[in-house]
Each structure stands twice: as structure tokens, then as C-alpha cells.
Amino acid sequence: MSAPAPASSFRVLAWLGLALALPLPWLLADPAALGHGSVALVTGLAIVGSAFLLSWSVELAERDIPQSMALLVLALVSVLPEYAVDLTFAIKAAEDPQYAHYAVANMTGANRLLIGFGWSSVVLLACWRAHTPALLIPAHHNLEMRFLIYATLYSFTIPIKGSLNLVDAAVLLVLFFWYAFEASKGHREEVAMVGPAAWIEARTTNRGRRGAAIGLLVYATVAIFLSAEPFAESLVELGHGLQIDEFLLVQWVAPLASESPEFLIALMFAWRMRGDVGIGALISSKVNQWTLLVGALPIAYAVASGAWVGLPLDARQTEELLLTSAQSLLAALLVIDLDFSRLEAVLLAAAFSVQLYFPDAAVRQAFAYLYVAMFLLLLVYSPERRKAFFQVLRYHA
Numbered sequence: 001m002s003a004p005a006p007a008s009s010f011r012v013l014a015w016l017g018l019a020l021a022l023p024l025p026w027l028l029a030d031p032a033a034l035g036h037g038s039v040a041l042v043t044g045l046a047i048v049g050s051a052f053l054l055s056w057s058v059e060l061a062e063r064d065i066p067q068s069m070a071l072l073v074l075a076l077v078s079v080l081p082e083y084a085v086d087l088t089f090a091i092k093a094a095e096d097p098q099y100a101h102y103a104v105a106n107m108t109g110a111n112r113l114l115i116g117f118g119w120s121s122v123v124l125l126a127c128w129r130a131h132t133p134a135l136l137i138p139a140h141h142n143l144e145m146r147f148l149i150y151a152t153l154y155s156f157t158i159p160i161k162g163s164l165n166l167v168d169a170a171v172l173l174v175l176f177f178w179y180a181f182e183a184s185k186g187h188r189e190e191v192a193m194v195g196p197a198a199w200i201e202a203r204t205t206n207r208g209r210r211g212a213a214i215g216l217l218v219y220a221t222v223a224i225f226l227s228a229e230p231f232a233e234s235l236v237e238l239g240h241g242l243q244i245d246e247f248l249l250v251q252w253v254a255p256l257a258s259e260s261p262e263f264l265i266a267l268m269f270a271w272r273m274r275g276d277v278g279i280g281a282l283i284s285s286k287v288n289q290w291t292l293l294v295g296a297l298p299i300a301y302a303v304a305s306g307a308w309v310g311l312p313l314d315a316r317q318t319e320e321l322l323l324t325s326a327q328s329l330l331a332a333l334l335v336i337d338l339d340f341s342r343l344e345a346v347l348l349a350a351a352f353s354v355q356l357y358f359p360d361a362a363v364r365q366a367f368a369y370l371y372v373a374m375f376l377l378l379l380v381y382s383p384e385r386r387k388a389f390f391q392v393l394r395y396h397a
Contacts, residue, residue: 009199015052016196022049023223026230036234043231044260046223051264053220058265058281059197060213063206069183072284073217076292082110082259083293084229090297090311094304097312103297104164104317108324109251110259111289115331116352118259118282122266123345126275134341135275144283145336146392147179151290152328158313159322164298165310172295179287231260251320252356279340290328319364326371327352333375336388 023046031039061073089103126135154171158164200212262285269278298310313321327348334344355367379386 012196012199016056016199019049019052019056019196020219022046023219023227026227027223031230036237039230039234043227043234046227047231047260048264050220050223050227051260051262052268053216054224055265055268056197056200057213057216057220058277060200060209060216063201064210064213066183066185069180072180072183072288076288082106082255082289083296084225086110086293087296087300090300091304093301093311094306100301100312101314101317103311104313104320105251106255107289107293107297108320110255111286111324112327112352113252113255113259114262114282114286114289115327116348118263118266118285119279119331119335119340120345120349120352121263122270122275122278122282123340124342124349125267126270126273126278127342127345129271129273130275133343134339135279137279137335137338137340138276139338141276141280141283141338142392143179143182144280144287145332147175147182147287148283148290148328149332149389149393151175151287152325152332155290155294155321155325155328159318159325162313162318163310164294164313164321166298166302166308168310169295169298172291176288176291176295179291183284279335283335286328316361319361319368323355323364323368323371326368326375330371330375330378333378333385333389336392337382337385338388 026042026046029042034042058073086103086106089099089106093100093103123135127133151172154168154175158168201209204212262281266278266282269275269281301311302308331348334340334348351367351371355364358364358367379389
């Protein structure tokens with residue numbers, strides 16, 4: 001009889017087993033037999049388990065592909081539900097124009113939530129864990145920043161002309177595929193693994209490690225795809241029961257649910273003293289949502305309507321896009337010096353939190369102008385950021 005495994009191995013296996021088991025109650029459940037509260041609980045647990053599995057899959061994949069590419073895959077997988085929800089709204093908008101309102105609300109809400117809550121929380125957690133005033137970002141993440149700035153600068157043309165059309169789709173999709181191509185050639189780094197990823201690597205060959213990474217990725221992807229939309233819908237229904245405004249539910253509650261996998265993954269990296277990977281994943285997610293997701297909306301609308309027309313925008317949608325572009329521009333400049341401080345994280349979180357309480361159009365516009373004004377002031381009075389900003393624009397991977 002073989003000797004018992006060390007306690008640490010039992011703990012690792014327990015974590016791995018728990019993460020694999022958490023999606024099962026929802027995958028095996030009969031949704032019709034569950035109320036909204038129960039659906040929210042079991043799908044939420046499925047998302048949590050899948051987030052752990054994805055983080056281990058990415059760590060294993062870093063042995064074989066550039067980190068930028070691994071983070072791009074992670075970002076795409078973890079926000080699949082966001083794509084599903086937003087594209088559904090765009091398709092339905094071909095028959096009911098009200099859904100165009102929801103598509104833009106959901107997309108802009110998700111993007112602002114990603115920066116205002118996601119980026120800030122990862123930096124604050126990473127700094128707290130490391131007892132440092134700032135999170136240092138490795139220089140290879142200039143790749144993500146460069147494409148974030150390109151996409152953000154272009155995004156201002158959408159609210160200015162008041163439409164999201166097929167030309168916009170072409171430009172944004174070119175940016176996304178260019179980014180994906182550059183990421184495939186990007187930085188590789190040998191990082192000491194911990195937990196289940198280290199346990200798998202120590203007990204498998206290269207082929208076995210790759211198989212485990214793919215297996216965890218596929219299982220977690222299926223679980224997230226099947227769980228996140230019901231999770232979002234159940235939260236919306238619970239919100240209706242509490243008489244919360246429907247637009248706010250679409251703009252904030254649903255994106256919070258669909259973005260929760262990537263938030264959890266990034267926070268887990270920060271907790272494990274890999275905050276640079278966590279923030280890198282969220283920056284990559286911002287790039288792919290700001291290019292691939294936004295670019296896909298007018299295409300989905302055009303296909304559903306059977307005409308070569310773009311997604312129509314009204315005054316409120318234009319304001320939401322302008323505010324989202326302005327927030328993205330300031331956030332990019334704050335991290336361009338590769339030194340994301342706690343104070344900068346608090347600034348982004350505070351500005352995001354305050355605007356939630358003021359849905360009035362004039363206040364939204366004021367916040368957009370405030371973001372742009374802060375960007376210009378930093379650009380003028382911070383030579384370090386100004387130099388880094390223009391260097392990143394000229395950078396070639």
C-alpha cells in the first residue's frame with residue numbers, strides 16, 4: 001500500500017475537486033424547477049468554480065504560449081456571456097428599436113464597470129497584499145495599452161457622428177485582429193506555479209499539461225456560457241421584484257453578472273501576488289470589448305435587419321458612449337507610466353461611483369468633459385506620462 005500523500009497535496013486536490021464540482025449543480029439541474037433566487041445561487045457558484053479553473057488553465061498555458069495571448073484567450077472566454085447578451089439585444093433591435101437602447105446600455109455599462117470597479121479593485125487588493133503604494137505593470141503590457149488607446153481614440157468618432165455603423169465595425173475588427181496577431185508573438189515568461197497548476201505540472205508530461213490546460217479551459221468555458229446568462233436574468237428578475245429601474249438593471253446588474261468571471265479571476269491573481277497578471281487580463285478584456293464587441297453590434301443588427309445599415313443611436317446612447325470613451329481615455333493615461341497607484345485606483349473608483357447616482361444627461365456630459373479635462377491636464381503637466389503616451393502609440397511589438 002502506497003504512503004499517503006502529503007497534507008498539501010490533499011489541500012490542492014480538495015481545491016481542484018471543489019472547483020470542478022461547483023458548476024455541476026447547475027449543469028445537472030432542471031431550470032424550470034428553480035426559482036430566481038435558487039438560479040442566482042447555483043449559477044453564481046458555477047461561475048466562481050469556473051473562474052478558479054480558468055486561472056489555473058491560463059497559468060498552465062503560459063508555459064506554451066505568450067502571456068499576452070493567454071490573457072487574450074482568458075479575456076474572450078470569461079466575457080462570452082457579455083457578448084451573448086449584447087449581440088442578442090442587437091439582433092432583437094432589428095424588430096424592436098427599444099433593444100438598440102439596451103444593447104448600448106449593456107455595452108457601455110460593462111465597459112465602465114470594468115475600469116471603475118474591476119481595474120480599481122485589482123490594484124487596491126494587489127497593493128494591500130504586497131504592502132506597496134502602487135502596482136508595477138511589466139513593460140510588455142504596452143501591447144494592450146497601445147491597442148486600448150487606438151480603439152479609444154477612434155471610439156470618440158461614434159458619439160460625434162451619432163451612429164454605430166458598418167465602417168466602425170470594419171475599423172474596430174481590424175484593430176482586434178491586429179491586436180490578436182501581435183499578442184501571438186508576444187512576451188513569454190517563466191513563472192513559478194502554485195496550487196493546482198503546480199500540482200498538475202509536477203505530475204504530467206508536456207503533452208499532459210497541455211491536455212489539462214485545454215480540458216480545464218473547455219469545461220470552464222461551457223460552464224460559464226451556460227451559467228452567466230441565467231445568472232444575469234435571475235438578478236434582473238430579482239431587481240424587478242425590488243422595483244429597480246429597468247434601464248439601470250440592463251446597464252449595471254446584468255453586466256455585473258456577466259463580467260463576474262473575469263473580475264473573480266483577476267482578483268484571484270491579485271490575491272496570489274500576481275496583480276500584474278490580473279490587471280493585464282482586465283486591460284486585455286477592455287481591448288477586446290472595445291474592439292470586437294462594439295464592432296460586432298452593427299454587424300449583428302445589419303444581418304438581422306437584412307439591410308446594410310448600422311445600429312441606430314439616440315441622444316442618451318450617444319451620451320453614454322461619450323462618457324465611456326472619456327473614462328477609457330483617462331484610465332489609459334493613468335496606467336501608461338506602468339505605475340498604477342492606490343490613489344489612481346481610488347480616483348477611478350470614486351469618479352465611477354459618483355456618476356452612478358446621477359443619471360441626468362447634463363451630469364453625464366459633465367463627467368465626460370471632466371474625464372477629458374483631467375486627461376489633458378495630466379498630458380500637459382506630466383512629462384513622464386506624455387512621453388510614455390506617445391511612445392506607446394509608436395511602439396511596435
